[in-house]
Amino acid sequence: MADNNQSDVMKEETPILEVSNLYVNRSNSSVIEHADFTIHRGDYVGIVGPNGGGKTTLILALLNILPRTKGTIRLFGQNIESFSDWEKVAYVPQHAVNFDPNFPLAVRELVSLGRVNRGNMGRTLKRNDWKAVDEALDFMGISDIAKKRIGQLSGGQKQRVFVAKALVRNPEIIFLDEPVVGVDASTQEKFYKKLSDLNVERGITILIVTHDLTAVFCRMSKVMCINKWVNVAEITETLEPEEVLRKAYGEHFHFVFHGHECRRVFEDE
Amino acid sequence: MNAGGFSKMNELVEIFRLLEFQFFQHALLGGTIAALACAWVGLFLILRKEAMIGDGIAHTAFGGIALGMFLGVNPILTSLVVSVLAVLGISYMRRKGLAQSDSAIAVMLAVGFSAGLIIISLAGGFNVELFSFLFGSILTIDQTDLVIVSILGISTTLMLGIFYKELLSITFDEEDARLMGIPVRPLSLAFNLLVAITIVLSIKVVGVILVVALLVLPGLSALQLNLSFKGTTLAAIGIGILSMTTGVLLSAIYNVATSGVIVFTAAAIFLFTAIYRRLE
Numbered sequence: 076m077a078d079n080n081q082s083d084v085m086k087e088e089t090p091i092l093e094v095s096n097l098y099v100n101r102s103n104s105s106v107i108e109h110a111d112f113t114i115h116r117g118d119y120v121g122i123v124g125p126n127g128g129g130k131t132t133l134i135l136a137l138l139n140i141l142p143r144t145k146g147t148i149r150l151f152g153q154n155i156e157s158f159s160d161w162e163k164v165a166y167v168p169q170h171a172v173n174f175d176p177n178f179p180l181a182v183r184e185l186v187s188l189g190r191v192n193r194g195n196m197g198r199t200l201k202r203n204d205w206k207a208v209d210e211a212l213d214f215m216g217i218s219d220i221a222k223k224r225i226g227q228l229s230g231g232q233k234q235r236v237f238v239a240k241a242l243v244r245n246p247e248i249i250f251l252d253e254p255v256v257g258v259d260a261s262t263q264e265k266f267y268k269k270l271s272d273l274n275v276e277r278g279i280t281i282l283i284v285t286h287d288l289t290a291v292f293c294r295m296s297k298v299m300c301i302n303k304w305v306n307v308a309e310i311t312e313t314l315e316p317e318e319v320l321r322k323a324y325g326e327h328f329h330f331v332f333h334g335h336e337c338r339r340v341f342e343d344e
Numbered sequence: 345m346n347a348g349g350f351s352k353m354n355e356l357v358e359i360f361r362l363l364e365f366q367f368f369q370h371a372l373l374g375g376t377i378a379a380l381a382c383a384w385v386g387l388f389l390i391l392r393k394e395a396m397i398g399d400g401i402a403h404t405a406f407g408g409i410a411l412g413m414f415l416g417v418n419p420i421l422t423s424l425v426v427s428v429l430a431v432l433g434i435s436y437m438r439r440k441g442l443a444q445s446d447s448a449i450a451v452m453l454a455v456g457f458s459a460g461l462i463i464i465s466l467a468g469g470f471n472v473e474l475f476s477f478l479f480g481s482i483l484t485i486d487q488t489d490l491v492i493v494s495i496l497g498i499s500t501t502l503m504l505g506i507f508y509k510e511l512l513s514i515t516f517d518e519e520d521a522r523l524m525g526i527p528v529r530p531l532s533l534a535f536n537l538l539v540a541i542t543i544v545l546s547i548k549v550v551g552v553i554l555v556v557a558l559l560v561l562p563g564l565s566a567l568q569l570n571l572s573f574k575g576t577t578l579a580a581i582g583i584g585i586l587s588m589t590t591g592v593l594l595s596a597i598y599n600v601a602t603s604g605v606i607v608f609t610a611a612a613i614f615l616f617t618a619i620y621r622r623l624e
Contacts, residue, residue, distance in 0.1 A: 138523060161525050168519065178391065178516065181572035191513045193525030197506045224570055 089152065091116050091248055091280050092137065094305075097146030099129070099136045106132045110146070110305035114282065114297075116247070119274045121291030122284040124301035125324055130284045131169060133301060134250050138166055151247075162192055165241030169252040169284075172233040176226035182236050183221040186211055189243035211239040215269065231262035235269070242273070248280040249273075255287060263287060267294050292316050355597050362596055367483055374485040375588040375606075377497035378546040379558065383584030384504050385542045386559035387566065387577060388535065391515050397434065397536065399556040400449035402543045404430040404456025406552045409477045410463040419477060420492050420544060427540035430456055435533055480551035480603030482592060489548055496545040500538050511535060512573060549588075550603040561610035562587065568617035570624070583613050 090113045097110040106129040114120060122130050135141040137148060139155045148155040151163065189211075190204045212218045215235040220228070228236060234254050241249050251270075255263045267290045273279045282299070285291060291298050292310060300306045300319060308319050362368045389395050408426030412419030430452045437448040464474065476484060485493070504511070513521040514528050522528045539559075546555045562584035566576045591606030598605075 140519065140523065159525070161523060164523070166520065166523055168517075171517070174516070177567065179567060179571060179573050179576035180516065184573050185516070188509070188513050188516060188520075191509050191521070191524060191526065193527075196510055196526065200509065222572070224572070 089116065090114060090149075091118075091151060093147075093149040093152075094137070095147050097136065097148065097305075098144040099132055099141060100144050101132055101141070105144075106303065107136065107301075107305065108303050112299070112305055112307040114280065114307075116280055117274070117278050118280050118282075118297050119271070119295040120280075120282045120297040120299050120307070121288075121295040122282060122299045122301060123286070123288060123291060123320065128302040130301050131252055133305065134166070134252055134282070134284065138164070138250065162194070162244055163247045165189070165244050165246035165249045167237045167241050167249070167251045167254055169256075171237045172230070172254075174225065178225065180225045181221070182217065182223050182225060182228070183208060183212065185225050185236060186239045186243055189240040192244075207243050207245070208239075211243040214242065214273075215239040230258040231266065234258065234262075234266055238269070238273075246279065248282070251281070251283040253284050253286070255285065263290070270294075288316070288320065359593055359596065367485070368592075368596070370485045370487070370490050371482045371592055371602075372589060374490050374493045375482055375549050375592055376585050377493055378542075378549045379562070379584035379588035380581055381497045381500045381542045382546055382555070382558040383562035383566075383580040384501065384577065385539055386561075386584075387563035387580045388504075388511055388515060389539065389559060390563045390567070394445070395556070395560050396446060397449055398539060398543060398559040400434070400453040401427050401430055401540050402547070402552045402555045403453045405540075405544055405547060406478070407456035407458075407460035407463070408544075409474070409547070409552070410460035410467075413471075413473065414463045414467045418488065418492070420489065420548065423477075423547060424496075424541065424544045426456060427544050428537060431533070431536045431540045435536065476551075477547055478551050478553055479601065480547070480549055480554065482549045482602050482606075485548055493545045493548065496541050500541050500545070503534070503538055507531060507534075550606055554603050554607050557607040557610060558584065558587075561607070561614050565610070565614040565617040568614075568621040570621070583610070583617075587613060 092114040094113070095111050097107060098105065099107040110133070122133070124130055132141060136143050137150075137155075139148070139158070150158050151160060153160075187200055187204065187208045190200055190207065195204075209218070209221075212221055215238055217232060217235050217239060220232060220236075225233070225236065237254070238249075238251070241251075255266055258266070267287075270281055270283065271294050274281050283295075296310055298308050298310055298314075298316075298319060300308075300322060302322075302324075306319070306322060308314060363372075386395075386398070389398055405423040405427045408423030409419040411417075411426065412422030415422065434445070434448045434452050437443045437451065438445055442448070443451060510521070510526050510531055513524070513526060514531060518528055542559070543552075543555050546558055550558050562580045563576075565583045566579035569576070569579055571579060587610035588606055591609040592602055594600075594609065595602040595605040
C-alpha cells in the first residue's frame with residue numbers, strides 16, 4: 076500500500092506531458108483554445124471528438140510539428156522548444172498507412188527506418204539495431220511477413236508494421252492518429268489488445284486518436300475529448316461516458332454503450 | 345558455318361580488338377561510372393517524384409557548356425558550376441514561395457538553355473564539340489574527362505552510400521524523418537546537388553538531352569521487379585551498367601550513335617521488365 080502511495084506521488088511529480096493555456100491556429104482560424112491538461116507515465120489515453128474538432132492539430136502541436144499561437148508544452152519536463160530526446164517519442168500519423176503501394180520496401184526495411192535518427196546519421200545500422208527490429212516484429216506478431224513488400228500488406232498488417240516501426244525506437248510515449256480506420260472489427264480488437272500489452276507490459280504511455288468509443292471506455296485509462304477545447308477525464312467505474320462525450324459531440328449525441336461489450340473483450344483474452 | 349556465322353565471329357573479334365584501344369577502355373569505364381551514379385540517384389529521384397528536376401538541370405547545364413567553350417575552360421567544370429547554381433536557384437524559389445517545384449524547374453531550364461544559345465551566337469555559332477555535349481560523345485572521353493568523371497562519380501556514390509538510410513527515410517516519410525531530428529532541408533538540398541553532379545558527369549556519355557533517360561529508365565525497370573529497397577537499388581544499378589555496356593558494344597558493332605543505342609537498350613530492358621510484371 077505504501078508502495079502504491081509512493082508511486083502515486085511519483086506519478087504526480089513527473090508528468091510526461093504538461094500542457095497549459097495552449098492555443099493553436101490553422102489557416103488563420105482557431106482550432107484549439109485554452110487547453111490545459113497533464114498526462115502521466117503509463118497513461119493510456121483515448122482522444123475522441125467530432126471530425127474537425129482539432130484532434131490531429133493537437134497532436135501535431137504537441138510534437139512541435141505545428142506552431143502554437145500561445146501556451147506552453149512540456150514533454151518529459153522540458154519545454155518543447157528545447158526538447159531534444161525525440162528518440163523517446165514515436166508518432167504513427169493518420170496518413171502512415173496511405174503510402175505509395177509501389178514504394179519498394181520490405182516490411183523489415185520499413186521497420187528499420189524507425190532506428191534512423193540524428194544520433195546515427197551517416198552510419199549503417201548495427202547488429203543491435205537489427206536485433207531491435209526483429210524483436211519489434213516479433214512483439215507485433217509479424218515476423219512471418221518480414222520480407223513481404225509493404226504494398227502487399229492487408230490493412231491490419233499495415234497497422235502492426237507501423238506500430239513496430241514506432242516501437243523499434245524503444246519510445247516512452249507513442250502518439251497514434253486514427254490507426255484503425257478501414258479495418259474490420261475483429262482486427263481492430265486484436266490491435267487494441269496489442270496496444271494494451273504495450274501499455275501494461277512495457278509501461279509505454281499511449282495517446283491514440285480514435286472513433287471507437289467502446290475501445291476507449293473498455294481498455295484505456297483516460298479519455299481526452301476535443302472540440303476546440305480539451306477535457307481529460309480519468310476512466311473509472313463511476314465515470315458516465317455519455318456525460319463526458321456529450322460535451323464534445325453535442326446534446327443530440329447518444330452513446331449506446333453495452334456493459335457486456337467490455338466483458339466480452341476481456342473474456343476473449 | 346554460313347556467312348552470317350562468320351560475320352558474327354568477326355564482330356566478336358572486332359569487339360575484343362576494340363577493348364585493346366585506350367579510347368574504348370575510357371568509354372566503358374567512364375560509362376560504367378556514369379551509369380552507376382545515374383541509376384542510384386535516379387531511383388531516389390523517381391521515388392521523390394522529382395524526375396523532371398533531372399531534365400531541368402541537364403538543360404540548364406547546356407548554358408554552362410556553352411560558357412566553358414566560350415571562355416576556353418573545360419566545359420564539364422563550367423557546367424558543374426552552372427548546374428549547382430541552378431539547384432540553388434530552384435531551391436530558393438521553392439523556399440521563398442516564388443514558384444512551385446515544377447515551375448521553378450521550368451524557369452531554370454529556360455534561363456540556362458537560352459543563356460547557352462546567346463553565348464553560342466556571340467561565339468559565332470554551333471560547332472562539332474557543342475554537338476558532342478548535346479548528344480554525348482562517349483568515345484571521345486579523354487584522360488582528363490575520365491579523371492573528372494571518376495572523381496565526381498566516386499564522390500556521388502560515397503555520399504549516397506553514407507546517407508543512404510537518411511535519404512530513404514526522408515523519401516518515404518519526410519515528416520517522420522523531421523521528427524527524428526534528421527536535417528531534412530539540408531539533406532534534400534545536398535541530394536539535389538548530387539543530382540547536378542551526376543548529370544554533369546554523364547553529359548559526355550549521353551549528352552544533355554538524353555541524360556534524363558539514364559537517370560530514370562534503370563530505376564523504373566528495377567521497380568517493376570517487386571523487390572525490397574536494397575534489391576531494387578542493386579537491380580537499378582545492374583540494369584544501368586548493363587544498358588551502358590551493351591549500348592556501347594552494340595553501337596560499335598553497328599556503327600550507330602552510341603548515346604541513342606544506350607538509351608534504346610535501357611528502354612528495351614524497361615519494356616521487358618514491364619511485360620514481366622504484367623505476366624507475374
